[in-house]
Amino acid sequence: MSTTAIRSTTRPPASIRIMTESATEPYWQAAREHRLVAPRCQACGTFRFPPTPFCPACRSQAVDWVELEGPTIFSFSIVRGLPDQPDDVLVPVVVEFDNAPNVHVVSNLVDAAPDDVAIGLPLRVDFVTIADGWELPVFQLAD
Amino acid sequence: MTAVAEVAVVGIGATPYYKRGESYPQTTTELAGNAIIAACEDAGIDVEQLDGFAYYAGAGAGYGEQMDTAVFMETLGIPEVTFSAALTSGGGGSAGSIGLARAALVAGDATYVVSVMALQQLQHRLGTVFGAAPVSPLNSFLQPSGLVGPGHLMSVLTRRHMHLYGTTRDAFAEIAISQRQNALNRPKALKRTPITKDDYFAARMIAEPLCLFDFCLETDGAIAVITTTIDRARDLRHPPAKVVAAAHGGRKEWGRAFAWYGMQDPDFASSGHAPIAERLYRQAGIGPEDIDVALLYDHFSPMVLMQLEDYGFCKKGEGGPFVESGAIRYDGGTIPVNTHGGQLSEAYIIGMTHIVEAVEQIRGCAVNQVAGAELALATGGPAALPVSGLVLGRDR
Numbered sequence: 001m002s003t004t005a006i007r008s009t010t011r012p013p014a015s016i017r018i019m020t021e022s023a024t025e026p027y028w029q030a031a032r033e034h035r036l037v038a039p040r041c042q043a044c045g046t047f048r049f050p051p052t053p054f055c056p057a058c059r060s061q062a063v064d065w066v067e068l069e070g071p072t073i074f075s076f077s078i079v080r081g082l083p084d085q086p087d088d089v090l091v092p093v094v095v096e097f098d099n100a101p102n103v104h105v106v107s108n109l110v111d112a113a114p115d116d117v118a119i120g121l122p123l124r125v126d127f128v129t130i131a132d133g134w135e136l137p138v139f140q141l142a143d
Numbered sequence: 144m145t146a147v148a149e150v151a152v153v154g155i156g157a158t159p160y161y162k163r164g165e166s167y168p169q170t171t172t173e174l175a176g177n178a179i180i181a182a183c184e185d186a187g188i189d190v191e192q193l194d195g196f197a198y199y200a201g202a203g204a205g206y207g208e209q210m211d212t213a214v215f216m217e218t219l220g221i222p223e224v225t226f227s228a229a230l231t232s233g234g235g236g237s238a239g240s241i242g243l244a245r246a247a248l249v250a251g252d253a254t255y256v257v258s259v260m261a262l263q264q265l266q267h268r269l270g271t272v273f274g275a276a277p278v279s280p281l282n283s284f285l286q287p288s289g290l291v292g293p294g295h296l297m298s299v300l301t302r303r304h305m306h307l308y309g310t311t312r313d314a315f316a317e318i319a320i321s322q323r324q325n326a327l328n329r330p331k332a333l334k335r336t337p338i339t340k341d342d343y344f345a346a347r348m349i350a351e352p353l354c355l356f357d358f359c360l361e362t363d364g365a366i367a368v369i370t371t372t373i374d375r376a377r378d379l380r381h382p383p384a385k386v387v388a389a390a391h392g393g394r395k396e397w398g399r400a401f402a403w404y405g406m407q408d409p410d411f412a413s414s415g416h417a418p419i420a421e422r423l424y425r426q427a428g429i430g431p432e433d434i435d436v437a438l439l440y441d442h443f444s445p446m447v448l449m450q451l452e453d454y455g456f457c458k459k460g461e462g463g464p465f466v467e468s469g470a471i472r473y474d475g476g477t478i479p480v481n482t483h484g485g486q487l488s489e490a491y492i493i494g495m496t497h498i499v500e501a502v503e504q505i506r507g508c509a510v511n512q513v514a515g516a517e518l519a520l521a522t523g524g525p526a527a528l529p530v531s532g533l534v535l536g537r538d539r
Contacts, residue, residue, distance in 0.1 A: 011289050018283035028283075049405060050284040056395070075303040075411070078351035079289050090289040094299055094404045104404045106288050114351075119306045136287055 005113040008091040010138060012084070016130040023051045026065055031135045036125045038103045039063035049103040068105070070098025071123040071139060078114045089114055095123060095139060108138045116141065150245045151376035151383030152535060154188070154369030155499045156181025160331055160490035163264040166363035171204040174365035175261035176218055182367035187380035188255060193221050193369070195253030197243040198229035198260075199236030199523070199531075200493065205262025206233065206269060226253035230391060230531070234440065235524030237494025239531025242389030244370035254371060260495045261365035268361065270294065285402060290350075293526075294358050294443050296401035298350035301445040304412035305352060308460035310448070312352055316343040317466045318444040318480075319356040319487055325473050326484025329510050333360055334488040357444040359486035366495035368502070373538065384505040384535040387518065388426035390419050391531035399527045409459060414449040414525040419532045423520075424455075427534055431455035434534070435516040436504050437471075437478055438497035441485040446525050447471075451480070454520065454532075473511050482511040497521040501535045 010016070020028050023039075027050075030037040039051045043060035054061055072095065079090040091109040109117060110126065122142040127135040156178045158166070166174060183190045196212045204210045212227040226247040230236035236243075237260070244256035262269075270292040276282060290296050304310050319338060326332035338356060346354040376383035397406060397415035406413075424430055431454055439450045448462035456478050457465035465471075471480035483489050483500035490496055501519035503509040509516075517537050524530030 011287060016287045017278045018287065019278045019280050020283070021280040024280050024283070050281065050403075075299045075306070077290065077295060077298040077302065078348070079291075079295055080348060080351075082289065082291065092288040092290045092295070092299065102405065102407070104406075106285050106290070106404050108288055119302070130287070 005115070006089050008089050008108070008110055008112045008114060010090065010108045010110060010128055013128050013130050016136060017132070018130065018134050023053045027051050028134060030065060031127060031137055034127050034135065036068045036105070036137045037065040038068055038100050040066045047100045047102045049105065066100065068097045068100050068103065071095045071125060073117070073119050073121045073123065074104060075119060076109065076117055078117070091117055093139060105137065110138050110140060112141050148249045149373035149385060150248045150370055151373050151385045151538065152241065152368055152370050152498070152502050153376045153379045153381065153383060154182040154186025155502050156183070156185055157366045157499060158364045160333055161363040162333060163268070163361035163363060166263050167265060171208050171210065171261040171263050172214055172218060174263065174363070175204070175210060175215070175259050175367070178261065178365035178367035179215070179219060179257055179259060182257065182369050185380065186369050188369070190219050191222055193255050193257050194224055195226035195244065195247045195256030196224065197226070197240050197247060197256050197258045199240040200229070200233045200260070201231060202229040203233070204260070205264060205493065207266065210259065210261060226256060230529060232529050233526050234442070234493040235526035235528065235530035236391060237440070237523035237531065238498060238521045238533035239389065239391030239523055239529060241368065241370055241386060241498065241533050242391055242531065245386055245389055248370065248372050254375065256370045257367050258370070259365065259367040260493050262493060263363045264361055270358070270361065294353055295350040297443045297446060298353045299404070300401060300412055301352055304445065304449065307408065307412055308463065310463035314448055314463035314466050315357050315444040316340055318447050318471070319343055321472050322441065322481045322485045323488045325482050325511055326488035329484055329489060332484050332489040333362065334484070353443060353445070359442045359491045360488070362491040364490060364492050366492045366499060368495065368498050377538070381506055383538045384502045385538050386533065387536040388423040388534040390422040390426065391529040392418065393528035393530050394418050397528060400525065402527050412449065414446055414453045415528070415530050416450055416453040416522060416525060416532065419530055420454045423532050423534055429518065434478065434518050434520045436482055436513045436519045437480045438483070438500050438519065438521040439480055440494050440497060440522045440524055441481055441487050444487060447480065450522060450525065479513050482509060482513065494523045498533065501533070505535050505537055
């Protein structure tokens with residue numbers, strides 16, 4: 001890996017806005033505490049993501065918020081030349097987890113050289129402060 | 144085979160195809176009106192005989208604007224409408240809009256049903272439509288990633304396909320090159336210069352593994368298609384293109400697709416069309432080996448490859464070697480694909496050019512006519528559900 005190689009980044013953090021609703025609010029509140037969580041059905045144990053009002057397996061509305069562990073890259077893209085970030089490289093990633101089947105979190109891999117990215121690589125979660133004081137979960141390659 | 148009353152496509156009409164923004168100062172209503180008038184002329188009916196509208200994309204005109212039946216009635220002088228409805232979701236409904244027209248005709252709700260799409264990209268570029276969307280609780284889980292447009296989104300599916308099955312960019316190059324080849328002799332096509340493999344691999348990467356030539360064109364224009372009952376169809380100007388099968392929908396494992404990314408293998412690296420293929424083939428009592436020409440929705444070249452798998456033209460995961468063998472070529476292929484050049488090289492009217500080409504292939508008057516074509520497949524999507532498909536065939 002070249003130390004001068006360009007490193008992946010996010011959209012300009014101050015421009016990233018999110019909006020919550022009752023089903024998704026706990027996810028974003030946990031992110032504020034730098035915890036990455038997903039809802040698991042209290043009745044049947046099925047995970048769902050993004051958070052929605054019902055379990056798609058049993059229609060229960062009761063959930064436990066489970067901290068996600070063991071993130072790895074399920075798939076990714078390398079995006080260059082966005083009109084407002086002509087010199088930046090973004091690596092959008094779909095991330096899967098050891099302890100949460102069915103959960104795919106879509107985020108960015110940051111501070112990585114694009115040539116080093118591959119499906120299956122282990123990650124660690126990090127957080128970036130975005131508009132209105134929210135915290136956005138992002139990922140880095142695990143050491 | 145189900146005993147559904149028979150219907151046929153009898154009229155096709157289109158405006159010229161314009162590069163993005165160049166249809167100005169026409170409006171989408173004017174573009175759509177010109178396409179509807181042309182489709183009626185092609186069918187040999189009067190505009191005043193239209194009494195049904197079967198849209199898709201929620202009646203969106205290129206997503207940014209809406210089409211409206213009452214406006215068309217006022218503008219074109221259509222005296223009475225007895226059916227007006229749209230399939231939900233987006234371009235996935237293009238082929239399915241003919242199935243919606245069939246539903247109206249079979250129910251006796253209408254006699255001449257028009258499906259129409261008009262788009263004009265003056266203010267909005269569809270290539271970054273998701274990045275520009277207003278923030279919502281749902282898209283807060285996608286939009287921050289910088290996957291700003293449909294091509295960016297589908298690049299992630301493509302990467303998974305390459306990982307699982309060893310598919311390479313050579314396959315996508317072959318799709319882009321073969322479709323460009325099909326556009327070279329078409330007067331209306333927006334791209335009529337050949338591309339070579341060197342051109343493909345030298346092109347700008349937009350969302351790796353997708354480059355410029357994997358993306359469809361940015362187009363303005365409109366297309367209208369008229370469907371009626373088979374008895375009426377037989378009295379009209381052209382041989383009917385019979386609706387042999389039509390289906391829209393899909394399964395929850397695909398769902399919102401690349402606006403969601405919750406799909407697991409093998410659905411993740413697919414087109415979501417497998418259930419549509421099953422239903423079309425079952426309705427018609429046919430299989431992929433019976434299809435003579437495949438007009439596959441090609442917003443992005445890898446999605447053509449994944450549809451070839453989902454429609455059973457090759458096995459799941461073998462789309463790469465299949466296209467690289469020359470199988471989809473008009474000249475010498477076993478299943479000619481997008482003989483009109485498709486959205487990659489002719490024009491992008493959100494799936495409607497595929498229906499027009501299917502009709503022309505069945506009439507026997509296509510520019511790149513597949514000799515003796517009896518069954519033509521046209522698809523809509525891959526996108527968030529519903530996606531759709533249509534099989535047109537010769538009458539009798």
